[in-house]
Amino acid sequence: MSQVDLSAIGEEYKYHFVDEVKPVFVAERGLTRRVIEAISYHKGEPEWMLKFRLRALEIFQKKPMPTWGPDLSGLDLDNLVYYVKPAEVRDAKSWEEVPEEIRKTYERLGIPEAERKVLAGVGAQYDSEMVYHRVREELERQGVIFVAIEEGLKKYEDLFREYFAKVVPPEDNKFAALNSAAWSGGSFVYVPPGVKVELPLQAYFRVNTPEFGQFERTLIIVDEGAEVHYIEGCTAPMYSTESLHTGVIEIVVKRGARSRYTTIQNWSTNMYNLVTQRALVYGDAFHEWLDGNLGSKVTMKYPSSYLLEPGARTEILSIAFAKTGQHQDTGAKIILGAPHTSGTIVSKSISKGEGRASYRGLVKVLEGAKGAKANVECDALLIDPESRTDTYPYIEIEEDTAHVGHEATVSKINDEQIFYLQSRGLKEDEAAALIVRGFIEPIAKELPLEYAVELNRLIELEMEGSVG
Amino acid sequence: MNQLEIRDLWASIDGETILKGVNLVVPKGEVHALMGPNGAGKSTLGKILAGDPEYVVEKGDILLDGESILELSPDERARKGLFLAFQYPVEVPGVTIANFLRLALQAKLGREVGVAEFWAKVKKALEILDWDESYLSRYLNDGFSGGEKKRNEILQLLVLEPSYAVLDETDSGLDIDALKVVARGVNAMRGSGFGALVITHYQRILNYIQPDKVHVMMDGRIVTSGGPELALELEAKGYEWLRERVKEGA
Numbered sequence: 001m002s003q004v005d006l007s008a009i010g011e012e013y014k015y016h017f018v019d020e021v022k023p024v025f026v027a028e029r030g031l032t033r034r035v036i037e038a039i040s041y042h043k044g045e046p047e048w049m050l051k052f053r054l055r056a057l058e059i060f061q062k063k064p065m066p067t068w069g070p071d072l073s074g075l076d077l078d079n080l081v082y083y084v085k086p087a088e089v090r091d092a093k094s095w096e097e098v099p100e101e102i103r104k105t106y107e108r109l110g111i112p113e114a115e116r117k118v119l120a121g122v123g124a125q126y127d128s129e130m131v132y133h134r135v136r137e138e139l140e141r142q143g144v145i146f147v148a149i150e151e152g153l154k155k156y157e158d159l160f161r162e163y164f165a166k167v168v169p170p171e172d173n174k175f176a177a178l179n180s181a182a183w184s185g186g187s188f189v190y191v192p193p194g195v196k197v198e199l200p201l202q203a204y205f206r207v208n209t210p211e212f213g214q215f216e217r218t219l220i221i222v223d224e225g226a227e228v229h230y231i232e233g234c235t236a237p238m239y240s241t242e243s244l245h246t247g248v249i250e251i252v253v254k255r256g257a258r259s260r261y262t263t264i265q266n267w268s269t270n271m272y273n274l275v276t277q278r279a280l281v282y283g284d285a286f287h288e289w290l291d292g293n294l295g296s297k298v299t300m301k302y303p304s305s306y307l308l309e310p311g312a313r314t315e316i317l318s319i320a321f322a323k324t325g326q327h328q329d330t331g332a333k334i335i336l337g338a339p340h341t342s343g344t345i346v347s348k349s350i351s352k353g354e355g356r357a358s359y360r361g362l363v364k365v366l367e368g369a370k371g372a373k374a375n376v377e378c379d380a381l382l383i384d385p386e387s388r389t390d391t392y393p394y395i396e397i398e399e400d401t402a403h404v405g406h407e408a409t410v411s412k413i414n415d416e417q418i419f420y421l422q423s424r425g426l427k428e429d430e431a432a433a434l435i436v437r438g439f440i441e442p443i444a445k446e447l448p449l450e451y452a453v454e455l456n457r458l459i460e461l462e463m464e465g466s467v468g
Numbered sequence: 469m470n471q472l473e474i475r476d477l478w479a480s481i482d483g484e485t486i487l488k489g490v491n492l493v494v495p496k497g498e499v500h501a502l503m504g505p506n507g508a509g510k511s512t513l514g515k516i517l518a519g520d521p522e523y524v525v526e527k528g529d530i531l532l533d534g535e536s537i538l539e540l541s542p543d544e545r546a547r548k549g550l551f552l553a554f555q556y557p558v559e560v561p562g563v564t565i566a567n568f569l570r571l572a573l574q575a576k577l578g579r580e581v582g583v584a585e586f587w588a589k590v591k592k593a594l595e596i597l598d599w600d601e602s603y604l605s606r607y608l609n610d611g612f613s614g615g616e617k618k619r620n621e622i623l624q625l626l627v628l629e630p631s632y633a634v635l636d637e638t639d640s641g642l643d644i645d646a647l648k649v650v651a652r653g654v655n656a657m658r659g660s661g662f663g664a665l666v667i668t669h670y671q672r673i674l675n676y677i678q679p680d681k682v683h684v685m686m687d688g689r690i691v692t693s694g695g696p697e698l699a700l701e702l703e704a705k706g707y708e709w710l711r712e713r714v715k716e717g718a
């Protein structure tokens with residue numbers, strides 16, 4: 001049972017603050033060879049990484065903007081700042097070593113408390129780099145690596161190089177190429193064979209410079225029979241100019257391993273959030289994506305799982321909330337590439353005002369994937385008459401013995417439900433919020449409690465004054 | 469003044485007039501029965517009391533302890549202490565009974581309700597209803613049987629403790645054991661601070677909830693009122709008998 005905090009209703013959106021951290025180095029506007037070289041230099045990277053970045057830059061420049069999805073014409077890639085390095089401390093070992101301004105910001109986001117409760121280690125990304133990072137002794141003892149991605153490259157170069165950009169190569173899409181060229185910040189995680197990480201690994205981060213593109217890059221390797229849950233949540237302060245977040249998340253789930261990647265993103269509504277998330281899942285392994293998209297102007301995000309060996313399984317659960325001025329173009333991709341692989345997609349979207357939520361999904365069964373099974377369920381809830389939803393379900397089956405099911409529903413908030421709840425004392429918008437929360441409950445209940453509470457609060461705030 | 473009073477109430481839906489001058493008073497501390505054939509307007513009256521925006525009140529007034537509630541929204545009426553047990557409780561998937569009940573109780577009391585206080589209240593209600601705790605984690609009416617839905621309405625009644633309740637055919641579709649349980653719930657509420665209007669089609673439930681008064685509604689108005697014996701008479705002679713008598717009288 002999730003607890004509800006009514007006191008949050010009526011509170012100002014608490015994450016709309018901008019604080020006074022001064023960036024040490026801000027690159028010039030636009031993405032050029034010089035900027036890339038500067039990024040690589042400042043990070044003290046090996047030669048091969050600089051070469052990789054420059055190759056990715058060429059790919060980025062050659063690839064046209066994608067036109068099959070949401071409108072990206074408002075995105076001016078030449079006018080963005082591509083690198084910011086925050087003040088002084090990197091990879092602080094303890095909370096006290098983190099600069100005070102930054103610490104205050106995190107305190108306002110409630111991170112120290114959260115940490116006390118369940119965190120196994122905090123990787124907090126502030127602007128481009130990890131400024132605070134700690135791995136609990138237990139993790140160290142188990143041989144688990146959970147560090148800033150830059151540190152991963154420095155300290156574990158061989159391991160890093162073996163997997164980096166193998167799951168999502170720069171050729172994959174224009175924004176993956178952009179991220180590959182300009183990446184900065186993110187996590188590097190390695191879980192050795194058979195190691196079960198009990199508590200979720202969490203990373204919090206914020207974007208904090210106007211017109212600043214954040215190119216977070218995360219690489220997670222879950223070795224054979226290992227288990228891990230990685231959680232990433234982020235909130236962004238409000239800015240008037242357009243912003244871009246282009247992440248690349250690469251996950252390798254080896255034979256018999258289990259992993260889950262949870263993210264709730266609540267970018268400010270000027271943000272273009274274009275993320276490539278992909279997992280390679282090997283024999284009898286299981287990978288789960290849990291994805292919530294509430295903010296941003298445009299989101300394009302389709303977490304994907306490639307089931308490469310027999311018995312590999314995946315589950316992709318997503319929630320999208322689109323308000324006026326927002327287009328959430330989200331979905332999932334499952335490639336079933338071996339016998340007896342199976343996958344489930346559950347997607348729930350809510351459109352409010354003139355908001356638009358699209359489900360875009362692909363289920364592909366390759367020839368020879370005998371007995372492969374996939375099921376897709378996408379449900380859309382429309383709050384207002386002008387709200388919009390669309391579904392683009394692509395299903396490609398090359399294997400006769402495969403079974404793929406697809407179910408889609410569109411519903412509206414029902415007046416009888418509102419009246420019923422109102423007759424018990426709830427205000428009209430509280431009733432609507434409760435109905436929306438019920439709609440996403442099948443997914444929200446999979447979230448860690450703090451996240452579920454946070455999500456519920458955000459929905460209450462979003463629904464405030466929305467009806468009547 | 470401590471009463472629920474309905475004064476010459478006229479109301480319509482989709483241009484059709486359903487209530488045609490209802491007059492009725494339920495004093496606090498009393499339980500009245502409202503009987504009448506199908507289509508008489510009993511549920512309409514209940515929903516209008518609760519403030520259902522689907523209906524248009526054309527004339528008359530509804531007074532709660534002397535104060536008109538006509539202009540109030542359904543939630544404002546609820547917070548003033550009015551409760552309607554729905555004839556057809558609505559399903560709200562994904563919302564647990566526990567979660568919903570706590571929110572409703574907080575809304576009613578206008579303050580935070582701690583977990584301990586909440587559980588104490590709910591536990592007591594569950595005992596009266598002979599209901600299992602596990603129901604609390606089920607989604608509100610979602611996939612419930614008719615009987616479970618009715619019991620859930622009474623659970624809400626017991627937890628929210630309104631000053632006035634309208635129970636719309638809470639007895640219909642219940643077997644005798646379930647009926648007794650529902651009656652036990654209503655009787656537990658009885659007292660000087662509680663008034664109820666028990667809408668029913670049959671006399672049966674009135675064996676377990678002794679009404680102080682019985683009113684009969686036909687074609688959108690109260691045609692006769694009397695003591696508990698009126699219910700028995702109706703049971704024996706049927707509504708047609710009354711219809712004839714009303715015609716003769718008119």
Ligand SMILES: Nc1ncnc2c1ncn2[C@@H]1O[C@H](COP(=O)(O)OP(=O)(O)O)[C@@H](O)[C@H]1O
Nearest residue numbers: 481482484486505506507508509510511512513
């Ligand atoms: N939407 C509607 N439009 C027109 N008439 C309606 C509508 N809803 C209910 N009615 C009519 O109102 C009358 C009273 O219904 P109701 O209050 O449910 O009666 P009861 O509860 O006494 O059986 C019935 O004749 C019914 O057909």
Ligand SMILES: [Mg+2]
Nearest residue numbers: 510511555637
């Ligand atoms: Mg009825």
